[in-house]
Amino acid sequence: MSQTKVALVTGANRGIGLAIAKGLAKQNYHVLMGCRDINAAEKLVDKTDGKITPVTLDLSDAxxxxxxxxxxxxQYPKIDVLVNNAGVLEREELDQLSPEQLQQSMQVNALAPFALMQFFAPKMAKNRFGRIVNVSSGWGATSGMLEGPVAYAISKSSLNVMTQIIAKQYRKYLKVNAMCPGWVRTRMGGMAATRSPEKGAETAIWLAGLSNDGPTGEFFRDKKQIAW
Ligand SMILES: NC(=O)c1ccc[n+]([C@@H]2O[C@H](COP(=O)([O-])OP(=O)(O)OC[C@H]3O[C@@H](n4cnc5c(N)ncnc54)[C@H](OP(=O)(O)O)[C@@H]3O)[C@@H](O)[C@H]2O)c1
Incomplete structure:
Protein backbone atom coordinates (compact mmCIF):
# COMPACT_ATOMS: atom_id res chain seq x y z
CA MET A 1 0.00 0.00 0.00
CA SER A 2 1.41 3.39 -0.96
CA GLN A 3 1.93 5.96 1.82
CA THR A 4 -0.06 9.20 1.91
CA LYS A 5 2.02 11.97 0.37
CA VAL A 6 2.54 15.15 2.37
CA ALA A 7 2.27 18.48 0.55
CA LEU A 8 3.25 21.88 1.99
CA VAL A 9 1.52 24.86 0.36
CA THR A 10 2.62 28.40 1.25
CA GLY A 11 0.09 31.25 1.46
CA ALA A 12 -2.67 28.64 1.63
CA ASN A 13 -5.15 30.62 3.73
CA ARG A 14 -6.78 32.37 0.78
CA GLY A 15 -6.91 32.77 -2.98
CA ILE A 16 -5.10 30.34 -5.26
CA GLY A 17 -3.18 28.78 -2.35
CA LEU A 18 -6.39 27.75 -0.60
CA ALA A 19 -7.71 26.24 -3.84
CA ILE A 20 -4.44 24.33 -4.35
CA ALA A 21 -4.57 23.06 -0.74
CA LYS A 22 -8.18 21.87 -1.08
CA GLY A 23 -7.53 20.37 -4.52
CA LEU A 24 -4.54 18.38 -3.26
CA ALA A 25 -6.45 17.22 -0.17
CA LYS A 26 -9.23 15.93 -2.45
CA GLN A 27 -6.54 13.88 -4.20
CA ASN A 28 -5.67 12.30 -0.85
CA TYR A 29 -2.54 14.26 -0.02
CA HIS A 30 -2.08 15.28 3.59
CA VAL A 31 -1.82 19.03 3.05
CA LEU A 32 0.13 21.30 5.37
CA MET A 33 -1.55 24.65 4.95
CA GLY A 34 1.18 27.28 5.33
CA CYS A 35 -0.21 30.52 6.75
CA ARG A 36 0.67 33.37 9.07
CA ASP A 37 -2.48 33.18 11.24
CA ILE A 38 -3.00 29.55 12.19
CA ASN A 39 -6.18 30.24 14.22
CA ALA A 40 -7.89 31.92 11.28
CA ALA A 41 -6.75 29.10 8.98
CA GLU A 42 -8.40 26.41 11.10
CA LYS A 43 -11.81 27.91 10.35
CA LEU A 44 -11.22 27.61 6.59
CA VAL A 45 -11.27 23.83 6.42
CA ASP A 46 -13.96 21.27 7.14
CA LYS A 47 -14.04 17.49 7.20
CA THR A 48 -15.19 17.21 3.58
CA ASP A 49 -11.96 18.86 2.38
CA GLY A 50 -9.82 15.82 3.28
CA LYS A 51 -6.74 15.99 5.46
CA ILE A 52 -5.55 19.60 5.83
CA THR A 53 -3.41 20.73 8.76
CA PRO A 54 -2.62 24.43 9.20
CA VAL A 55 1.05 25.18 9.97
CA THR A 56 2.56 28.56 10.81
CA LEU A 57 4.73 29.79 7.94
CA ASP A 58 5.69 33.45 7.95
CA LEU A 59 7.90 34.32 4.99
CA SER A 60 8.64 37.92 5.98
CA ASP A 61 12.34 37.45 6.72
CA ALA A 62 15.07 34.82 6.99
CA GLN A 75 6.54 17.55 13.19
CA TYR A 76 6.65 16.50 9.54
CA PRO A 77 10.14 15.22 8.63
CA LYS A 78 9.04 13.96 5.21
CA ILE A 79 7.57 16.46 2.75
CA ASP A 80 6.89 15.07 -0.72
CA VAL A 81 5.45 18.15 -2.41
CA LEU A 82 6.27 21.84 -1.92
CA VAL A 83 4.08 24.50 -3.53
CA ASN A 84 5.62 27.97 -3.28
CA ASN A 85 2.42 29.93 -3.76
CA ALA A 86 2.57 32.93 -1.37
CA GLY A 87 3.17 36.18 -3.16
CA VAL A 88 2.82 39.95 -3.02
CA LEU A 89 2.16 42.45 -5.78
CA GLU A 90 3.54 45.99 -5.46
CA ARG A 91 1.93 48.12 -8.15
CA GLU A 92 4.23 51.16 -7.99
CA GLU A 93 5.78 52.44 -11.21
CA LEU A 94 9.57 52.52 -11.49
CA ASP A 95 9.92 56.16 -10.40
CA GLN A 96 7.66 55.63 -7.34
CA LEU A 97 9.00 52.27 -6.17
CA SER A 98 10.76 52.42 -2.79
CA PRO A 99 13.70 50.17 -1.84
CA GLU A 100 11.47 48.67 0.88
CA GLN A 101 8.78 47.71 -1.64
CA LEU A 102 11.34 46.09 -3.91
CA GLN A 103 12.88 44.32 -0.92
CA GLN A 104 9.46 43.05 0.23
CA SER A 105 8.67 41.72 -3.25
CA MET A 106 12.02 39.98 -3.51
CA GLN A 107 11.61 38.55 -0.01
CA VAL A 108 8.17 36.96 -0.45
CA ASN A 109 8.25 36.15 -4.18
CA ALA A 110 11.84 34.99 -4.59
CA LEU A 111 14.02 34.73 -1.46
CA ALA A 112 11.42 32.83 0.58
CA PRO A 113 10.75 30.22 -2.13
CA PHE A 114 14.52 29.87 -2.53
CA ALA A 115 14.97 29.29 1.22
CA LEU A 116 12.22 26.65 1.18
CA MET A 117 13.71 24.92 -1.86
CA GLN A 118 17.18 24.98 -0.27
CA PHE A 119 15.70 23.40 2.86
CA PHE A 120 13.44 20.76 1.32
CA ALA A 121 15.14 19.76 -1.96
CA PRO A 122 18.08 17.88 -0.34
CA LYS A 123 15.66 16.04 1.98
CA MET A 124 13.46 15.13 -0.99
CA ALA A 125 16.50 13.93 -2.93
CA LYS A 126 17.46 11.74 0.03
CA ASN A 127 13.95 10.24 -0.09
CA ARG A 128 14.36 9.82 -3.87
CA PHE A 129 11.11 11.67 -4.50
CA GLY A 130 10.01 15.30 -4.60
CA ARG A 131 7.80 17.70 -6.50
CA ILE A 132 8.27 21.46 -6.26
CA VAL A 133 5.82 23.87 -7.87
CA ASN A 134 6.63 27.58 -7.98
CA VAL A 135 3.60 29.77 -8.56
CA SER A 136 5.02 32.45 -10.82
CA SER A 137 3.45 34.74 -13.40
CA GLY A 138 3.59 35.56 -17.07
CA TRP A 139 4.80 38.96 -15.86
CA GLY A 140 7.94 37.18 -14.65
CA ALA A 141 8.67 35.77 -18.10
CA THR A 142 11.47 37.62 -19.85
CA SER A 143 9.13 38.12 -22.78
CA GLY A 144 6.41 39.64 -20.55
CA MET A 145 8.66 41.53 -18.15
CA LEU A 146 8.22 44.92 -19.74
CA GLU A 147 4.44 44.85 -19.20
CA GLY A 148 3.90 44.04 -15.52
CA PRO A 149 4.61 46.04 -12.35
CA VAL A 150 8.36 46.46 -11.90
CA ALA A 151 9.02 44.84 -8.51
CA TYR A 152 6.69 41.96 -9.35
CA ALA A 153 8.41 41.31 -12.70
CA ILE A 154 11.88 41.43 -11.15
CA SER A 155 10.96 39.10 -8.28
CA LYS A 156 8.98 36.59 -10.36
CA SER A 157 11.68 36.45 -13.04
CA SER A 158 14.16 35.68 -10.23
CA LEU A 159 11.86 32.88 -9.10
CA ASN A 160 11.85 31.57 -12.67
CA VAL A 161 15.66 31.46 -12.76
CA MET A 162 15.77 29.76 -9.34
CA THR A 163 13.33 27.15 -10.63
CA GLN A 164 15.67 26.25 -13.48
CA ILE A 165 18.78 26.16 -11.28
CA ILE A 166 17.21 23.93 -8.59
CA ALA A 167 15.63 21.69 -11.22
CA LYS A 168 19.02 21.11 -12.85
CA GLN A 169 20.76 20.43 -9.53
CA TYR A 170 18.11 17.92 -8.40
CA ARG A 171 17.22 16.46 -11.78
CA LYS A 172 17.60 12.83 -10.67
CA TYR A 173 14.66 12.49 -8.27
CA LEU A 174 12.81 15.81 -8.23
CA LYS A 175 10.46 17.63 -10.60
CA VAL A 176 10.82 21.38 -10.13
CA ASN A 177 8.62 23.56 -12.29
CA ALA A 178 7.10 27.04 -12.40
CA MET A 179 3.60 27.94 -13.52
CA CYS A 180 1.38 30.92 -14.23
CA PRO A 181 -2.21 30.56 -12.96
CA GLY A 182 -3.65 33.14 -15.39
CA TRP A 183 -5.66 36.14 -14.18
CA VAL A 184 -7.50 34.91 -11.07
CA ARG A 185 -10.23 36.40 -8.85
CA THR A 186 -8.37 36.85 -5.55
CA ARG A 187 -7.36 39.76 -3.36
CA MET A 188 -4.33 40.15 -5.63
CA GLY A 189 -6.06 39.59 -8.96
CA GLY A 190 -9.22 41.58 -8.14
CA MET A 191 -12.84 40.64 -8.78
CA ALA A 192 -12.72 41.56 -12.48
CA ALA A 193 -10.30 38.69 -13.17
CA THR A 194 -11.44 36.03 -15.61
CA ARG A 195 -10.64 32.87 -13.64
CA SER A 196 -11.82 31.24 -10.42
CA PRO A 197 -9.20 30.26 -7.81
CA GLU A 198 -9.98 26.61 -8.62
CA LYS A 199 -9.17 27.16 -12.29
CA GLY A 200 -5.98 29.04 -11.31
CA ALA A 201 -4.98 26.09 -9.11
CA GLU A 202 -5.38 23.39 -11.77
CA THR A 203 -1.91 23.49 -13.32
CA ALA A 204 -0.18 23.65 -9.92
CA ILE A 205 -2.09 20.54 -8.78
CA TRP A 206 -1.18 18.77 -12.02
CA LEU A 207 2.53 19.63 -11.59
CA ALA A 208 2.43 18.40 -7.97
CA GLY A 209 1.29 15.01 -9.23
CA LEU A 210 3.79 14.55 -12.07
CA SER A 211 5.01 11.02 -12.64
CA ASN A 212 8.70 10.14 -12.76
CA ASP A 213 8.84 10.65 -16.51
CA GLY A 214 7.27 14.13 -16.27
CA PRO A 215 9.02 17.39 -17.14
CA THR A 216 11.33 19.37 -14.86
CA GLY A 217 12.83 22.86 -15.09
CA GLU A 218 9.97 24.18 -17.25
CA PHE A 219 7.32 26.90 -17.13
CA PHE A 220 3.59 26.13 -17.63
CA ARG A 221 0.19 27.71 -18.04
CA ASP A 222 -2.94 25.59 -18.53
CA LYS A 223 -0.75 22.45 -18.35
CA LYS A 224 1.13 23.57 -21.48
CA GLN A 225 4.75 24.67 -21.57
CA ILE A 226 5.30 28.42 -22.07
CA ALA A 227 8.45 30.43 -22.76
CA TRP A 228 10.64 31.70 -19.92
N1 LIG B 1 -4.36 36.41 -8.84
C1 LIG B 1 -3.76 36.45 -10.03
O1 LIG B 1 -4.34 36.90 -11.05
C2 LIG B 1 -2.36 35.92 -10.20
C3 LIG B 1 -1.77 35.94 -11.47
C4 LIG B 1 -0.50 35.43 -11.64
C5 LIG B 1 0.20 34.91 -10.55
N2 LIG B 1 -0.38 34.92 -9.31
C6 LIG B 1 0.40 34.37 -8.19
O2 LIG B 1 -0.39 33.42 -7.48
C7 LIG B 1 0.03 33.35 -6.11
C8 LIG B 1 -1.17 33.46 -5.20
O3 LIG B 1 -1.79 34.72 -5.45
P1 LIG B 1 -3.29 35.07 -5.05
O4 LIG B 1 -3.87 35.75 -6.22
O5 LIG B 1 -3.95 33.91 -4.45
O6 LIG B 1 -3.00 36.21 -3.96
P2 LIG B 1 -3.66 36.57 -2.57
O7 LIG B 1 -5.10 36.21 -2.51
O8 LIG B 1 -3.27 37.98 -2.36
O9 LIG B 1 -2.89 35.62 -1.54
C9 LIG B 1 -1.54 35.80 -1.26
C10 LIG B 1 -1.13 34.80 -0.22
O10 LIG B 1 0.28 35.02 0.07
C11 LIG B 1 0.42 35.11 1.48
N3 LIG B 1 1.55 35.94 1.88
C12 LIG B 1 1.86 37.20 1.48
N4 LIG B 1 2.93 37.64 2.16
C13 LIG B 1 3.30 36.66 3.01
C14 LIG B 1 4.33 36.51 3.99
N5 LIG B 1 5.19 37.49 4.25
N6 LIG B 1 4.41 35.34 4.66
C15 LIG B 1 3.54 34.34 4.43
N7 LIG B 1 2.53 34.42 3.53
C16 LIG B 1 2.42 35.56 2.83
C17 LIG B 1 -0.89 35.72 1.97
O11 LIG B 1 -1.03 35.52 3.36
P3 LIG B 1 -1.79 36.60 4.31
O12 LIG B 1 -3.26 36.30 4.18
O13 LIG B 1 -1.24 36.30 5.66
O14 LIG B 1 -1.43 37.97 3.81
C18 LIG B 1 -1.88 34.95 1.11
O15 LIG B 1 -2.13 33.69 1.66
C19 LIG B 1 1.04 34.49 -5.93
O16 LIG B 1 2.34 33.99 -5.98
C20 LIG B 1 0.77 35.39 -7.12
O17 LIG B 1 1.90 36.16 -7.48
C21 LIG B 1 -1.64 35.41 -9.10
Whole structure:
Protein backbone atom coordinates (compact mmCIF):
# COMPACT_ATOMS: atom_id res chain seq x y z
CA MET A 1 0.00 0.00 0.00
CA SER A 2 1.41 3.39 -0.96
CA GLN A 3 1.93 5.96 1.82
CA THR A 4 -0.06 9.20 1.91
CA LYS A 5 2.02 11.97 0.37
CA VAL A 6 2.54 15.15 2.37
CA ALA A 7 2.27 18.48 0.55
CA LEU A 8 3.25 21.88 1.99
CA VAL A 9 1.52 24.86 0.36
CA THR A 10 2.62 28.40 1.25
CA GLY A 11 0.09 31.25 1.46
CA ALA A 12 -2.67 28.64 1.63
CA ASN A 13 -5.15 30.62 3.73
CA ARG A 14 -6.78 32.37 0.78
CA GLY A 15 -6.91 32.77 -2.98
CA ILE A 16 -5.10 30.34 -5.26
CA GLY A 17 -3.18 28.78 -2.35
CA LEU A 18 -6.39 27.75 -0.60
CA ALA A 19 -7.71 26.24 -3.84
CA ILE A 20 -4.44 24.33 -4.35
CA ALA A 21 -4.57 23.06 -0.74
CA LYS A 22 -8.18 21.87 -1.08
CA GLY A 23 -7.53 20.37 -4.52
CA LEU A 24 -4.54 18.38 -3.26
CA ALA A 25 -6.45 17.22 -0.17
CA LYS A 26 -9.23 15.93 -2.45
CA GLN A 27 -6.54 13.88 -4.20
CA ASN A 28 -5.67 12.30 -0.85
CA TYR A 29 -2.54 14.26 -0.02
CA HIS A 30 -2.08 15.28 3.59
CA VAL A 31 -1.82 19.03 3.05
CA LEU A 32 0.13 21.30 5.37
CA MET A 33 -1.55 24.65 4.95
CA GLY A 34 1.18 27.28 5.33
CA CYS A 35 -0.21 30.52 6.75
CA ARG A 36 0.67 33.37 9.07
CA ASP A 37 -2.48 33.18 11.24
CA ILE A 38 -3.00 29.55 12.19
CA ASN A 39 -6.18 30.24 14.22
CA ALA A 40 -7.89 31.92 11.28
CA ALA A 41 -6.75 29.10 8.98
CA GLU A 42 -8.40 26.41 11.10
CA LYS A 43 -11.81 27.91 10.35
CA LEU A 44 -11.22 27.61 6.59
CA VAL A 45 -11.27 23.83 6.42
CA ASP A 46 -13.96 21.27 7.14
CA LYS A 47 -14.04 17.49 7.20
CA THR A 48 -15.19 17.21 3.58
CA ASP A 49 -11.96 18.86 2.38
CA GLY A 50 -9.82 15.82 3.28
CA LYS A 51 -6.74 15.99 5.46
CA ILE A 52 -5.55 19.60 5.83
CA THR A 53 -3.41 20.73 8.76
CA PRO A 54 -2.62 24.43 9.20
CA VAL A 55 1.05 25.18 9.97
CA THR A 56 2.56 28.56 10.81
CA LEU A 57 4.73 29.79 7.94
CA ASP A 58 5.69 33.45 7.95
CA LEU A 59 7.90 34.32 4.99
CA SER A 60 8.64 37.92 5.98
CA ASP A 61 12.34 37.45 6.72
CA ALA A 62 15.07 34.82 6.99
CA UNK A 63 14.76 34.41 10.78
CA UNK A 64 10.98 33.91 10.67
CA UNK A 65 11.38 31.37 7.87
CA UNK A 66 14.10 29.44 9.73
CA UNK A 67 11.97 29.25 12.89
CA UNK A 68 8.89 28.05 11.00
CA UNK A 69 10.81 25.49 8.94
CA UNK A 70 12.42 24.09 12.05
CA UNK A 71 8.98 23.62 13.67
CA UNK A 72 7.49 22.06 10.53
CA UNK A 73 10.48 19.72 10.13
CA UNK A 74 10.17 18.50 13.73
CA GLN A 75 6.54 17.55 13.19
CA TYR A 76 6.65 16.50 9.54
CA PRO A 77 10.14 15.22 8.63
CA LYS A 78 9.04 13.96 5.21
CA ILE A 79 7.57 16.46 2.75
CA ASP A 80 6.89 15.07 -0.72
CA VAL A 81 5.45 18.15 -2.41
CA LEU A 82 6.27 21.84 -1.92
CA VAL A 83 4.08 24.50 -3.53
CA ASN A 84 5.62 27.97 -3.28
CA ASN A 85 2.42 29.93 -3.76
CA ALA A 86 2.57 32.93 -1.37
CA GLY A 87 3.17 36.18 -3.16
CA VAL A 88 2.82 39.95 -3.02
CA LEU A 89 2.16 42.45 -5.78
CA GLU A 90 3.54 45.99 -5.46
CA ARG A 91 1.93 48.12 -8.15
CA GLU A 92 4.23 51.16 -7.99
CA GLU A 93 5.78 52.44 -11.21
CA LEU A 94 9.57 52.52 -11.49
CA ASP A 95 9.92 56.16 -10.40
CA GLN A 96 7.66 55.63 -7.34
CA LEU A 97 9.00 52.27 -6.17
CA SER A 98 10.76 52.42 -2.79
CA PRO A 99 13.70 50.17 -1.84
CA GLU A 100 11.47 48.67 0.88
CA GLN A 101 8.78 47.71 -1.64
CA LEU A 102 11.34 46.09 -3.91
CA GLN A 103 12.88 44.32 -0.92
CA GLN A 104 9.46 43.05 0.23
CA SER A 105 8.67 41.72 -3.25
CA MET A 106 12.02 39.98 -3.51
CA GLN A 107 11.61 38.55 -0.01
CA VAL A 108 8.17 36.96 -0.45
CA ASN A 109 8.25 36.15 -4.18
CA ALA A 110 11.84 34.99 -4.59
CA LEU A 111 14.02 34.73 -1.46
CA ALA A 112 11.42 32.83 0.58
CA PRO A 113 10.75 30.22 -2.13
CA PHE A 114 14.52 29.87 -2.53
CA ALA A 115 14.97 29.29 1.22
CA LEU A 116 12.22 26.65 1.18
CA MET A 117 13.71 24.92 -1.86
CA GLN A 118 17.18 24.98 -0.27
CA PHE A 119 15.70 23.40 2.86
CA PHE A 120 13.44 20.76 1.32
CA ALA A 121 15.14 19.76 -1.96
CA PRO A 122 18.08 17.88 -0.34
CA LYS A 123 15.66 16.04 1.98
CA MET A 124 13.46 15.13 -0.99
CA ALA A 125 16.50 13.93 -2.93
CA LYS A 126 17.46 11.74 0.03
CA ASN A 127 13.95 10.24 -0.09
CA ARG A 128 14.36 9.82 -3.87
CA PHE A 129 11.11 11.67 -4.50
CA GLY A 130 10.01 15.30 -4.60
CA ARG A 131 7.80 17.70 -6.50
CA ILE A 132 8.27 21.46 -6.26
CA VAL A 133 5.82 23.87 -7.87
CA ASN A 134 6.63 27.58 -7.98
CA VAL A 135 3.60 29.77 -8.56
CA SER A 136 5.02 32.45 -10.82
CA SER A 137 3.45 34.74 -13.40
CA GLY A 138 3.59 35.56 -17.07
CA TRP A 139 4.80 38.96 -15.86
CA GLY A 140 7.94 37.18 -14.65
CA ALA A 141 8.67 35.77 -18.10
CA THR A 142 11.47 37.62 -19.85
CA SER A 143 9.13 38.12 -22.78
CA GLY A 144 6.41 39.64 -20.55
CA MET A 145 8.66 41.53 -18.15
CA LEU A 146 8.22 44.92 -19.74
CA GLU A 147 4.44 44.85 -19.20
CA GLY A 148 3.90 44.04 -15.52
CA PRO A 149 4.61 46.04 -12.35
CA VAL A 150 8.36 46.46 -11.90
CA ALA A 151 9.02 44.84 -8.51
CA TYR A 152 6.69 41.96 -9.35
CA ALA A 153 8.41 41.31 -12.70
CA ILE A 154 11.88 41.43 -11.15
CA SER A 155 10.96 39.10 -8.28
CA LYS A 156 8.98 36.59 -10.36
CA SER A 157 11.68 36.45 -13.04
CA SER A 158 14.16 35.68 -10.23
CA LEU A 159 11.86 32.88 -9.10
CA ASN A 160 11.85 31.57 -12.67
CA VAL A 161 15.66 31.46 -12.76
CA MET A 162 15.77 29.76 -9.34
CA THR A 163 13.33 27.15 -10.63
CA GLN A 164 15.67 26.25 -13.48
CA ILE A 165 18.78 26.16 -11.28
CA ILE A 166 17.21 23.93 -8.59
CA ALA A 167 15.63 21.69 -11.22
CA LYS A 168 19.02 21.11 -12.85
CA GLN A 169 20.76 20.43 -9.53
CA TYR A 170 18.11 17.92 -8.40
CA ARG A 171 17.22 16.46 -11.78
CA LYS A 172 17.60 12.83 -10.67
CA TYR A 173 14.66 12.49 -8.27
CA LEU A 174 12.81 15.81 -8.23
CA LYS A 175 10.46 17.63 -10.60
CA VAL A 176 10.82 21.38 -10.13
CA ASN A 177 8.62 23.56 -12.29
CA ALA A 178 7.10 27.04 -12.40
CA MET A 179 3.60 27.94 -13.52
CA CYS A 180 1.38 30.92 -14.23
CA PRO A 181 -2.21 30.56 -12.96
CA GLY A 182 -3.65 33.14 -15.39
CA TRP A 183 -5.66 36.14 -14.18
CA VAL A 184 -7.50 34.91 -11.07
CA ARG A 185 -10.23 36.40 -8.85
CA THR A 186 -8.37 36.85 -5.55
CA ARG A 187 -7.36 39.76 -3.36
CA MET A 188 -4.33 40.15 -5.63
CA GLY A 189 -6.06 39.59 -8.96
CA GLY A 190 -9.22 41.58 -8.14
CA MET A 191 -12.84 40.64 -8.78
CA ALA A 192 -12.72 41.56 -12.48
CA ALA A 193 -10.30 38.69 -13.17
CA THR A 194 -11.44 36.03 -15.61
CA ARG A 195 -10.64 32.87 -13.64
CA SER A 196 -11.82 31.24 -10.42
CA PRO A 197 -9.20 30.26 -7.81
CA GLU A 198 -9.98 26.61 -8.62
CA LYS A 199 -9.17 27.16 -12.29
CA GLY A 200 -5.98 29.04 -11.31
CA ALA A 201 -4.98 26.09 -9.11
CA GLU A 202 -5.38 23.39 -11.77
CA THR A 203 -1.91 23.49 -13.32
CA ALA A 204 -0.18 23.65 -9.92
CA ILE A 205 -2.09 20.54 -8.78
CA TRP A 206 -1.18 18.77 -12.02
CA LEU A 207 2.53 19.63 -11.59
CA ALA A 208 2.43 18.40 -7.97
CA GLY A 209 1.29 15.01 -9.23
CA LEU A 210 3.79 14.55 -12.07
CA SER A 211 5.01 11.02 -12.64
CA ASN A 212 8.70 10.14 -12.76
CA ASP A 213 8.84 10.65 -16.51
CA GLY A 214 7.27 14.13 -16.27
CA PRO A 215 9.02 17.39 -17.14
CA THR A 216 11.33 19.37 -14.86
CA GLY A 217 12.83 22.86 -15.09
CA GLU A 218 9.97 24.18 -17.25
CA PHE A 219 7.32 26.90 -17.13
CA PHE A 220 3.59 26.13 -17.63
CA ARG A 221 0.19 27.71 -18.04
CA ASP A 222 -2.94 25.59 -18.53
CA LYS A 223 -0.75 22.45 -18.35
CA LYS A 224 1.13 23.57 -21.48
CA GLN A 225 4.75 24.67 -21.57
CA ILE A 226 5.30 28.42 -22.07
CA ALA A 227 8.45 30.43 -22.76
CA TRP A 228 10.64 31.70 -19.92
N1 LIG B 1 -4.36 36.41 -8.84
C1 LIG B 1 -3.76 36.45 -10.03
O1 LIG B 1 -4.34 36.90 -11.05
C2 LIG B 1 -2.36 35.92 -10.20
C3 LIG B 1 -1.77 35.94 -11.47
C4 LIG B 1 -0.50 35.43 -11.64
C5 LIG B 1 0.20 34.91 -10.55
N2 LIG B 1 -0.38 34.92 -9.31
C6 LIG B 1 0.40 34.37 -8.19
O2 LIG B 1 -0.39 33.42 -7.48
C7 LIG B 1 0.03 33.35 -6.11
C8 LIG B 1 -1.17 33.46 -5.20
O3 LIG B 1 -1.79 34.72 -5.45
P1 LIG B 1 -3.29 35.07 -5.05
O4 LIG B 1 -3.87 35.75 -6.22
O5 LIG B 1 -3.95 33.91 -4.45
O6 LIG B 1 -3.00 36.21 -3.96
P2 LIG B 1 -3.66 36.57 -2.57
O7 LIG B 1 -5.10 36.21 -2.51
O8 LIG B 1 -3.27 37.98 -2.36
O9 LIG B 1 -2.89 35.62 -1.54
C9 LIG B 1 -1.54 35.80 -1.26
C10 LIG B 1 -1.13 34.80 -0.22
O10 LIG B 1 0.28 35.02 0.07
C11 LIG B 1 0.42 35.11 1.48
N3 LIG B 1 1.55 35.94 1.88
C12 LIG B 1 1.86 37.20 1.48
N4 LIG B 1 2.93 37.64 2.16
C13 LIG B 1 3.30 36.66 3.01
C14 LIG B 1 4.33 36.51 3.99
N5 LIG B 1 5.19 37.49 4.25
N6 LIG B 1 4.41 35.34 4.66
C15 LIG B 1 3.54 34.34 4.43
N7 LIG B 1 2.53 34.42 3.53
C16 LIG B 1 2.42 35.56 2.83
C17 LIG B 1 -0.89 35.72 1.97
O11 LIG B 1 -1.03 35.52 3.36
P3 LIG B 1 -1.79 36.60 4.31
O12 LIG B 1 -3.26 36.30 4.18
O13 LIG B 1 -1.24 36.30 5.66
O14 LIG B 1 -1.43 37.97 3.81
C18 LIG B 1 -1.88 34.95 1.11
O15 LIG B 1 -2.13 33.69 1.66
C19 LIG B 1 1.04 34.49 -5.93
O16 LIG B 1 2.34 33.99 -5.98
C20 LIG B 1 0.77 35.39 -7.12
O17 LIG B 1 1.90 36.16 -7.48
C21 LIG B 1 -1.64 35.41 -9.10
Missing amino acids: DAIATCLNDIDQ
